Amino acid sequence: MALDAAAFVVAAVNLGAKLASRRLRPALLARMAWLVGLPVVAVWLLAHGSLYSRVDAWLLDHGKALLAAERYFDDVVVLEIDEHSLVELRSLIGPWPFPRDAYAVALDYLAELQARAVFVDVLLSDEREGDESLRRSLRRYPDMPVVLAASAVNDTVGGATDGSDEIPSGVVWPVSSVPPPALQWAGAVLPGPFLDDPVQRIGLISFQYDPDGVLRRFPLLHQVGKDYLPSAALALMRASAPSAVAVEQGVLTVAGQALPVDATSSLGIRYPANPVPFARFSFVDLIGGALGIPGRWVDPAHFRDRVVIMGKTSLFADQVNTPQGVMSGVHVLALTYAALAERDYFASAGPAWAVLMVMLGVMPGMFAARSPRQEGRVSWKRGVGIGVAVFVALILLHGGLLLVGLETSLLAPLLILLMTMGAMGVVAQRDAIRTSMAAADELAERQRRAIAMLSHELKSPLATIDMTLQNLGLAADLPPAVQARHQKIQRASQRLLAMITHNLDEDRLYRRIRTPERHPLDLLWLGREVVAERCDPAIRLAACADVPAWVEGDSTLLRIALRNLIDNARKYSSDTAPVDVVLHMEVRWVNVMVIDRGQGICEDDLPHVFEAYFRARGVVAEGSGLGLAMVREIVRAHDGEVVLQSEPGMGTTAILSLPRVRDDPRYGAKAANVVANG
16 A cells, blocks of 8 residues: 555656646756655655565554554354363363264254354364264254354365365355455365255355564455355354355445455454453353253353354464464454454555655655745754654544554655655755855855956056156166165066956956857867967977867867966976977877976875965975966866876876867868967
8 A cells, every 4th residue: 555655646746747847947846856756766665675564564553552442342252162171071071172062062052042143163174973963953043043164275185175166056155247356275174064054154264464474454255266255254244144245446345234355355453452352251161051060150141142253262272463462363253253243443544545644744845845945945943843743743644544443554654754854954955055155156256356346446556656667767867775766666566566467367267267168179279379389399299199189168268278287387397308298089088198397296285286376395486376276177167177197306297188079070160260269
């Protein structure tokens, strides 16, 4: 049921997403997928495991036990063939198994006590002493129907019938034209000596445990071959004659009575809080009363117009593992019959309730997904509050369904709720990080704009000051001390003006890096242009193949990146040391390697060389520490990467890698035009 509900919700979410995709923003759909779809799909996958079913059953059992009330069924009486009866009756009628005339005596006495119906939970499969006496008793009381026990088996060895012509038609229950679902068995052990009379009825006492070895549901219908046989509880309900059986839409109809069953025609057993909710008597007391033994007596009022279930509860009897612990099989049978008679059982709540509980589980995620974007994220306190409210609602709804006899999965919505809360935490943290990054970017942009505005405002007066200083420098009659101060002021103003010009150029460059232009570009051509600009014989360009190396990018930005790498290599090399620019093409990448033989970079400084304003130790050449940082920004804006490999005293190799595009002659003219105009 949980699997069907989860699958239904997944389909509903997908359908809703498709229908709403025209109106909902993609960001909202992505949040819905994280906060709603992912928990539902995860629980649906978990529900295929055995651990899930065990935990789900454990929750259901504890919920039932918590809400169970004490009950007493006065319509049924258990007549126990217990250990005390086996010992006491040994001297009267012989050892176990008892002669069949002992059951005849019991039936005669129960008829005298005016019992309504009797079930003999003793398998009478072979011929034994006293069978004729029992046959006469079975025929003598038509107003007190007797149901004999049969046993379903998983094979047909040992005298069991396989469901062919060996099952008399008088004990087979007629079914509708559509075969109803039932537990399938290979064969059945029948009370053979007593099937010649078509009036007699049989009821199967077999059942199946859940995968964890606990009996929670009792089958009402069994199939042996093509024949259908009732369980003992159902046979007692209709003990007068075989009843027509039909199952439609999960409802088993027997002689006008509708019973909600599952796919195996089973009902959920409602175990009361008290372990023995019916009257019990020892078999020896009934036989002693029937034979007039002094001291043995039973009250006729306890049997009058009641259903009597006669069976073994001794050490030889089968024990059944139930949610309330180990119980006698006869007690479970009596409890099942009483629940059927009083319509006190558990039925499936159906997919509608399961879907409702799953929707409650995803409700916090739906609220979080639809929260206003200006909030940035749903507050943790609000998310926890919604989760606690939904948890309480799930517990109350689940408890209410159990009180009215409806079963549904609690584990699925609880897991979905927990996963949704976890996903909300992840999304909230992600949104917080994004908000912080956006705020940091905005602050950096505001600082850059402020610096650019300040630089722009200072540039004009500094230019005026510099021009005035130049005019003063033309005067020939200035004292030597004044000329020295004049030159010092002029050098300072020129440095300040150069710094302002650099800041303005850097601001324009960073703005272009954020939105680089993309054009087809031959990187080999661009490399030749940059090398030719330097007019330095020590800078050498080499390519593995003299063919165009096509990339897509901004020629101005890539020219700046190559120029910075080459200038850095030349700056930190001796005047005579060569600088090699090598271009190498791979299947998906174009690599440009700038190799120098300079002083190199120590291992501790190498991870920090791309940080803004970082200067390696021992560097004496002038620089601002922004060149390599700018190179990395440009290359990453083109979906590429740049790395440095260096060894102190041996030199440094800078490797710039860009995605390669297809070789297409049509790019030639366009690329040449872009490079020439860049």
